Amino acid sequence: MLWSFIAVALSAWIYIDSSWRGSTWQRWLFKPLTLLLLLLLAWQAPMFEATGYLIVAGLLATLVGDALTLLPTQRLLYAVGAFFLSHLLYTIYFASQMSLAIFWPLPLALLIIGALLVATIWTRLEALRVPILTFIGMTLVMVWLAAELYFFRPTDPSFSGFVGASLLLLGNIVWLVSHYRHRFRGDSAIAAACYFAGHFMIVRALYI
Numbered sequence: 001m002l003w004s005f006i007a008v009a010l011s012a013w014i015y016i017d018s019s020w021r022g023s024t025w026q027r028w029l030f031k032p033l034t035l036l037l038l039l040l041l042a043w044q045a046p047m048f049e050a051t052g053y054l055i056v057a058g059l060l061a062t063l064v065g066d067a068l069t070l071l072p073t074q075r076l077l078y079a080v081g082a083f084f085l086s087h088l089l090y091t092i093y094f095a096s097q098m099s100l101a102i103f104w105p106l107p108l109a110l111l112i113i114g115a116l117l118v119a120t121i122w123t124r125l126e127a128l129r130v131p132i133l134t135f136i137g138m139t140l141v142m143v144w145l146a147a148e149l150y151f152f153r154p155t156d157p158s159f160s161g162f163v164g165a166s167l168l169l170l171g172n173i174v175w176l177v178s179h180y181r182h183r184f185r186g187d188s189a190i191a192a193a194c195y196f197a198g199h200f201m202i203v204r205a206l207y208i
Contacts, residue, residue: 004037004040005041007037008034008037008041008196011030011033011034011037012030012034012192015030015196016189016192016193016196017189018030019188019192020188020189028070031066031192032063034196035062035063035066036063038059038196038203039056039059039060039063041200042055042056042203043056045203045206051093051096051097054089054090054092054093054096055089055093055202055203055205055206058085058086058089058093058202059199059203061082061085061089062082062086065078065086066079068082076128077128077131080128080132080135081131083135084134084135087135087139087142087168090146090202091138091141091145093202094142094146094148094165095145097149097153097158098145098148098149098152098153102148103147103152106147106148110140110144111140113140113169113173114136114140117136117173117176118133118136120177120181121177121180121181124180124181125180136172136176139169139172142165142168142169143162143165143166143168146162146164146166147162147165147166150162156208157208160202160205160208161201161202161205163198164198164200164201164202164205165198166198167194167195167198167201168194168195168198168199168202170194171192171193171194171195171198172191174187174191175191
């Protein structure tokens with residue numbers, strides 16, 4: 001895993017750095033490359049089980065979504081759909097390992113976070129209101145189930161999955177706010193760092 005991790009970290013760092021400096025060709029090259037390396041890392045997991053295919057499929061959906069974001073703006077709807085599918089597959093992965101117990105403060109806190117995010121970007125969403133709201137809802141459910149799994153089964157894999165899901169939520173918050181409300185310096189780099197770290201932590205759950 002060491003060399004695979006180094007390759008993923010190096011590729012992700014180059015992309016994050018290019019996002020900060022604005023180098024277009026490096027962003028086009030290293031974002032899909034990093035996801036492909038993450039796919040390879042997931043596929044090589046020593047304890048790969050049937051549920052591991054959900055993570056692999058989630059990464060593939062993410063790769064498709066990223067490819068669509070490189071196309072003209074009208075493809076954004078399909079990209080959001082691909083990201084929704086990715087988070088849905090991750091959610092099923094978390095749900096497949098947990099019981100039906102519910103810790104109510106978790107969904108309540110996530111509902112508040114979701115409501116604040118929607119209130120911030122609502123007037124700028126226009127025709128994409130329904131897809132974006134559905135995507136946000138799916139992301140919140142993913143984090144909720146990952147958190148439930150960790151709190152009721154506090155193992156290293158469940159912690160890694162919880163951290164990964166939370167980072168993906170944070171990255172999406174940064175991306176949505178910067179894209180629809182207000183750009184700020186380093187927004188793309190911050191979103192990318194959360195994005196890659198989130199996917200990596202979820203893949204890491206297959207190794208521990």
